[in-house]
Amino acid sequence: MPEPIINPLLMTPLNTVLLVIDMQEKLVPLVDSSEKVLWNVRRLIDGAGILGVPALGTEQYRKGLGATVAPLAEKLGEMPDKLHFSACDAVASQLQQLERPKVLICGIEAHVCVQQTALDLVALGYEVFLAVDAVGARFRKDKRIALRRMESSGVTLTTVEAALFEWCRVAGTPEFKQISQLVREEGP
Template identity: 75%
Template sequence: MNNPLLMTPLNTALLVIDMQEKLLPSIDTCGPVLWNTRRLLDGAAILKVPVLGTEQYPKGLGSTVPELAERMGTLPEKLEFSSCACLSDQLAKLQRPKILIAGIEAHVCVQQTALDLVALGYDVLLVVDAIGSRFRQDKRIALRRMESSGVTLTTTEAVLFEWCRVAGTPEFKQISQLVRENPPT
């Protein structure tokens, strides 16, 4: 049975927003945010989930951190906080109804992108342990606002197992290794 509420590698795209060198160190819990985003990218590669990403004003905020950039390819630059305008062609080509978001900052670029995607008719999911803001309250309020606007909250581990769906496959063994990794200290 195909439950339409569940993500699969065929109905989902992963969007990583603005995980950049000069911004990331100021993010509350940046270590876990970076670690979880990297695990999502590795899981997406294993299960062939398409990945999109953006960089906010890289002249000022630097490039995407190398650990993630090497897994993502070329990323469009943007000045608008929402990523939708610079990704509209890519999103249309993918034809994926579910967009899973990781990135920073929760209350600015992530929130504006998520709300725009909801308005465009996408089923938007937010990986709460792979997003961040400089201040906890900004993230907390952004999560509440997005959830009340129709965005579904989830976690990295839930995503990895949901994409996988079954145990016993070679992909599941690789996903299990990602799940068993020790978090950063």
């Protein structure tokens, strides 16, 4: 059997970290299509767990915006409370310890914390991916413009399903069967 091709453009469980930004109690209900964003973020976290991709989370000013919503908080564990919009300072040491060149981002809000984090990570030399269907903002225009700005700055846009299958890479494994179940879930 030939050796598998190692493509440096692809995310794998060994080269990627999932970063979930500010999915908090007082923010999530304000986001356009919040149920769909929340569902997609949860599927990414579950897929990361199945495939061994480390998942980090952050919270913006927890005292004012509340904790991460319950379905996600229990899956992410302890999260730093940050005041800067960018999550880079809050997760820098964890990212350095993990020594992975790629970061897949999801969360809210697209044009504030997500965008500033993505741009900072690009500036620090990380390859940044953004699951566009697991990112939200209160207003569609803010999300749309943020996606354009991030993409023009070197962030690679993807979707939850594409990311899950990219991490999985091969069919016929027990992990593939679990990922397939996540992909087939009925959305909100």
